Amino acid sequence: MLSAEGLRHAFGEGGGQVVALDGVSFNLTSGQTLAVFGPNGAGKTTLLKVLAGLIRPQEGSVRVAGGRRAIGWIGHQSHLYEHLTVRENLLFWASLYGVPAARRGPRATEVLSRLGMGDRADQPVWSLSRGLAQRAAIAKALIHDPSVLLLDEPFTGLDLAAAAELRALLGELRGGGAGGRVVVLATHNVDEGVELATDVAFQRRGRFVHFAPRGGRGSSEIAEAYRRAVGGKETDG
């Protein structure tokens, strides 16, 4: 469903060069959730951007079953237009993703009610509170029913309650087994994403220094392994 092969990408030149990806390869199928943990600067965002097709890697390739249409992106920025209503935003993005015209309206209503925003559909985005705007962003990411979800530090700026809500939602969304989605979640905070993961990777300076199924490991075990691998550093490079 989603595979990466020999990804290499660096920014800059000569002495000041930053290696964001240094030989990353993996294969994911439905129902797998890969949590990529790493300090800031380790290359997590670059990895996600390469998976999404935003950046063409200098070396290596990515294959996503279904192409761009199958990808839903949740990052720090909502990609919403402030002066359009929530519904107008959703209809616009749905049209770009090839959702058939007749399906767009019903689908928007469906997604909004699932996120508890049914009554806010016709409000302009600028009038929404932070939390609601976040949910609207998630609605936008889901409007076309993507089979692959890419999340870049989605818990940033969320309070504990909102973070818990998001975790619950993600747990629902990824489904299970053959019908489930592929999720790749990147974060520098192990505690946030570890519960959701079926597979775990630690990224440092562009490489996966650890990549394995979660197996029977508990959250604290993984968190400990991560801290050992990263050595308590907050930032890379």
Next chain:
Amino acid sequence: MTLTQKGRWITLVALMCLAAVYVRALAFTPVERLQGLAQKIFYLHVPAAIWTETAMILVGLASIFYLFLKDARLDRFAEASAEVGTVFATIVLTTGPIWGKPIWGTWWTWDARLTATLLLFFLYVGYLLVRGAVRDPGLRARYAAVLGICGMCLVPFIHLSVFMFRTLHPQPIILKPSAPSLPGSMLATWLLSLAAFTLLYVGFVTQRYALSLMRDAHGGGSPSHV
């Protein structure tokens, strides 16, 4: 011999040729009837103008190849050609008035060739400004390439529009459809000057390219993709 040294030698030879051209022009070619001694500057002015334009076309060609091949050498060459083109444009824009004042009584004229070179000068400046404004080498090369290709495609339009608009300039007597109508010795001097400028272009670009190579080796500058 390093690239820089080769560049310097070529430039030296070019300058000597240019000096030879001048000796020829001053001593051995006839003084033009209508324009007098000032006409001599034509040997400097016109080849420089030709190379200003050619340099832009070369920037454009290198840019097209860069977008396909992503080879940093093409980007370096484009940058070098643009800078040298700017120098040649400056030569034209300064020798033009020097030629113009005694003949037309005014420092600046909006004649076709000067105007076209002025526009080319602005194109070059814009190109170099964009290069200076982008930090990331890959992005810089890409943006410069886009601008370079557009600049190259603009050249025929500059010609068309400017020549359609006004001519105070002596009608082109070299690049006419029929054979050039300069008398033999003037033509020879002019061709020699063109050759000298060609060498000058090569010499300058080589040195500038070598400079880019050194700068890139020390970090920062053109992108180098494996």
Next chain:
Amino acid sequence: MGELIAQAWRVARKDLVLEFRTRTALVSAVVFTALVLTVFNFGRDPTAVPTIDLAPTILWVTFTFAAMLTLNRAFQLELENQALEGLLVSPLSRTSLYWGKLIANLVFVAVVEGVGLPLFVLFFDVPVGHVLAPLIGVIALATLGFVAVGTLFSALVMRTRFAELLLVVILLPFLVPPLIGAVQVTARLLGGRPLSESVGYLKLLAAYDIVFVSLASLLFRFTVDE
């Protein structure tokens, strides 16, 4: 092909809904046009020079500057909440994005010119009734060229410092050839000359449009991707 146009139209429609809902950019552009026309009035001595001689210049300088100022809105719009990133992640083709922005820009500039032309006629008492159709034709032809190149460049400067200033500096040399054509045709039209006298310039404008709309479509993806 149909999908390409459909996607482009979706982007354009979204832009236009946003612009007409907020109206700030539109109103500013229209007011700017009126102000420039007003300033031109004070820059001339109506007893010394008949208005009709200056009219084409006044019209085209106004339209050129108004158009340039509105070009940045296309991609500034996508900066809030990083919507551009969203567009690039989506299946929207880069070419459709370019065409969408081009269409939106053209509509926007058309509105500004639609207000500017009557104001121009009013302020300078220039009779255009008898040549209205060809005049609108020339305006459309020239504007297409300006906006095609301007849309490409506005994407290019998006990530640079001093984007607005850089845009104007790199764009203006590209506007000179179509501007020459536009002013000349306008002058002939207002002077009651038959259209046949302007054929050369009209061909220039048409050729410019064909070349640069195609070129900009092709090169756009190199300016917008990371």
